[in-house]
Amino acid sequence: MHSPRPEMIRRFAAISSLLIFGLIILGGVVTASESGLGCGAHWPLCHGQVIPPDTFHAWVEWTHRLIAGLVSLMIVVLNGLIWRGTGMRDAQARRLRWLGIVALGLLVAQVLLGAAIVFNNLAAVIVAIHLGTALLLMDVLVAIVVLARPVRLRRKTGGVGAALWWLAGLSEATAIMGSYVAHAVISSACDGFSCLTGGLLGGAGVPLLVHVTLALSLAVVLGILFKNRRLGTLSKTSRTYLTLALFLFMVQVLVGLVMLGLNVPDPLLALHESIGSGVAVSFFMAALYQQLAPVDPDKAASASPGARLAE
Numbered sequence: 001m002h003s004p005r006p007e008m009i010r011r012f013a014a015i016s017s018l019l020i021f022g023l024i025i026l027g028g029v030v031t032a033s034e035s036g037l038g039c040g041a042h043w044p045l046c047h048g049q050v051i052p053p054d055t056f057h058a059w060v061e062w063t064h065r066l067i068a069g070l071v072s073l074m075i076v077v078l079n080g081l082i083w084r085g086t087g088m089r090d091a092q093a094r095r096l097r098w099l100g101i102v103a104l105g106l107l108v109a110q111v112l113l114g115a116a117i118v119f120n121n122l123a124a125v126i127v128a129i130h131l132g133t134a135l136l137l138m139d140v141l142v143a144i145v146v147l148a149r150p151v152r153l154r155r156k157t158g159g160v161g162a163a164l165w166w167l168a169g170l171s172e173a174t175a176i177m178g179s180y181v182a183h184a185v186i187s188s189a190c191d192g193f194s195c196l197t198g199g200l201l202g203g204a205g206v207p208l209l210v211h212v213t214l215a216l217s218l219a220v221v222l223g224i225l226f227k228n229r230r231l232g233t234l235s236k237t238s239r240t241y242l243t244l245a246l247f248l249f250m251v252q253v254l255v256g257l258v259m260l261g262l263n264v265p266d267p268l269l270a271l272h273e274s275i276g277s278g279v280a281v282s283f284f285m286a287a288l289y290q291q292l293a294p295v296d297p298d299k300a301a302s303a304s305p306g307a308r309l310a311e
Helices: 006-032 056-084 090-119 124-147 158-186 192-199 206-227 229-233 236-261 266-290 297-302
Strands: none
Touching: 006 056, 006 124, 006 266, 056 090, 056 124, 090 124, 124 158, 124 266, 158 206, 158 236, 158 266, 206 236, 236 266
């Protein structure tokens, strides 16, 4: 049997990251359709059965769990590919192995959080942490896709690079807080703009106010970045992902305003959460690609697998 090459690792990690993103979208559908307890208080079984009963909510939740199981299997296999991989330089192999271990740790946490959600009657804090863990796991898988190529990491990227990492962190924090708001505030305490204005008075809408403040902070950092004259130092790929993130962010803001005006209909809630996840991963990819230094393809091709990749 041939040992896995970096190309195979990249493809496998790419498929896994796409499945994670699909799982996040499906999680929004679970929330929008109120199917979070579609399998009752049972986990990993559904109403005590391997195959769920013939009800809509049970099948929606069971499908979510089924895909999660597939992702879990793929991440385990991905780690096997990384550890058996050949054709990689020493530093690259070490980096990928560490990322694989982190992915496994996040996977274990994600599985335990999924069970905790069911056993704690969809506790909003756990649901929000569950989304945050999924976003981090997707980031790690994306990093494996990128770093399985012959690349070097820059030690310094200047103010532009730092701003991109701030945007990645802020966007993930905004998405996590938005998940908490969706499950703990809007669904039970208040609706629409009344919820937001109530937060100014210290009411139940405070978490929504925090969520909006994080989104505004994201917009401020974006404004500073685009005003910076050094924006031209961005790599072409990083600029592409930054543009995508900006577009998705504008769409997300628009959807958010419509949601507040319509007292937060469930379908828009799921769409808002899914777009927010897309914003987060786009900013992460923009920051990651900006961290890469160009590599001479001739040197990369001629280098021996055991050669050390300059940090």
